Amino acid sequence: GQQLNQSPQSMFIQEGEDVSMNCTSSSIFNTWLWYKQDPGEGPVLLIALYKAGELTSNGRLTAQFGITRKDSFLNISASIPSDVGIYFCAGQLFQGAQKLVFGQGTRLTINP
Amino acid sequence: NAGVMQNPRHLVRRRGQEARLRCSPMKGHSHVYWYRQLPEEGLKFMVYLQKENIIDESGMPKERFSAEFPKEGPSILRIQQVVRGDSAAYFCASSRNFASTDTQYFGPGTRLTVL
Numbered sequence: 001g002q003q004l005n006q007s008p009q010s011m012f013i014q015e016g017e018d019v020s021m022n023c024t025s026s027s028i029f030n031t032w033l034w035y036k037q038d039p040g041e042g043p044v045l046l047i048a049l050y051k052a053g054e055l056t057s058n059g060r061l062t063a064q065f066g067i068t069r070k071d072s073f074l075n076i077s078a079s080i081p082s083d084v085g086i087y088f089c090a091g092q093l094f095q096g097a098q099k100l101v102f103g104q105g106t107r108l109t110i111n112p
Numbered sequence: 113n114a115g116v117m118q119n120p121r122h123l124v125r126r127r128g129q130e131a132r133l134r135c136s137p138m139k140g141h142s143h144v145y146w147y148r149q150l151p152e153e154g155l156k157f158m159v160y161l162q163k164e165n166i167i168d169e170s171g172m173p174k175e176r177f178s179a180e181f182p183k184e185g186p187s188i189l190r191i192q193q194v195v196r197g198d199s200a201a202y203f204c205a206s207s208r209n210f211a212s213t214d215t216q217y218f219g220p221g222t223r224l225t226v227l
Contacts, residue, residue: 006154035218042116042203042218043155088154098207099145099168100216102154 003027006089006103013079014111021087021106022073029091032065032072033100037086046087047074076108084110114139116206116219117186124225131191131198133222137206144187145205145216146172146179155203161187194226 006023013019023032031050035043047058049065049072056063062075076083086107090100117136125131137144142163147155157171161181172179176194181187191198201223205216 004154040220040223042205042220044218045215048215090155098143098160098216099157099171100147100155100205101157102147104154105152 004089004091004101004103006106008106009104010107010109012109012111015079015081017079019076019079019083019108020073021089022071023089023091023103024071025091025101026070027091027093028069029093029101030069031092032063033090033092034061034063034072034074035088035090037088037105039085043088079108079110081110081112084108116204116217118202118204118219118222120222121220122223122225124227125194126227127195128193131194131224131226133189133191133202133204133224135187135189135204135206135219137187137204138208138217141206141208141217143207143209143214144181145207146187146189147203147205147218149201149203149221151200158189191224194224196226199224199226 004025033048034046037043047063052069053067054065060077086105088105089103119134144161146158149155159172159179160168176192178190201221203221205218207214207216
């Protein structure tokens with residue numbers, strides 16, 4: 001089945017540092033999504049990418065949809081304490097199959 | 113805030129009992145998805161439903177699990193004769209349509225603990 005490999009699994013950084021995480025797949029996806037999950041809550045969509053090569057920003061977040069459609073990265077600039085949480089990439093193969101395939105997550109911890 | 117509603121938020125069952133998880137999609141959304149998350153893992157797709165129809169149940173175990181989304185009322189994920197391995201967080205998501213640009217919005221989840 002389709003699998004997404006997300007790295008790193010965890011990150012420990014200082015407040016103010018930039019963060020980078022990525023996701024790779026052995027399969028092509030037509031949509032890449034990045035979600036953030038806080039403890040005890042459901043995932044919240046951060047950025048959606050619909051075209052290969054697309055680079056999209058949302059405030060301090062920037063994400064790119066890889067040209068091969070098999071990878072994506074998420075960057076967070078100037079991290080702040082509320083960025084703490086688990087970040088998930090998700091791929092969607094649109095051909096009548098709307099299910100999302102999720103990566104294993106990147107747990108971000110910020111030292112003040 | 114008329115987001116995706118799930119209840120109960122926490123559910124404790126003993127082995128062999130039944131668990132019923134409810135999901136009310138966002139207003140105007142007719143597509144519902146159920147996902148399961150084990151500790152320290154990502155979400156895994158279980159089933160995709162539209163009103164009164166199961167569209168894709170490829171991620172749902174063949175036995176003990178069932179899902180419905182009736183014409184009226186919430187979507188229900190039902191787990192019969194629960195076992196300890198069913199302990200997980202179950203998330204429901206909804207979307208307005210099935211286009212690739214239709215975002216799936218997630219509910220807060222139901223945390224199922226099987227004793």
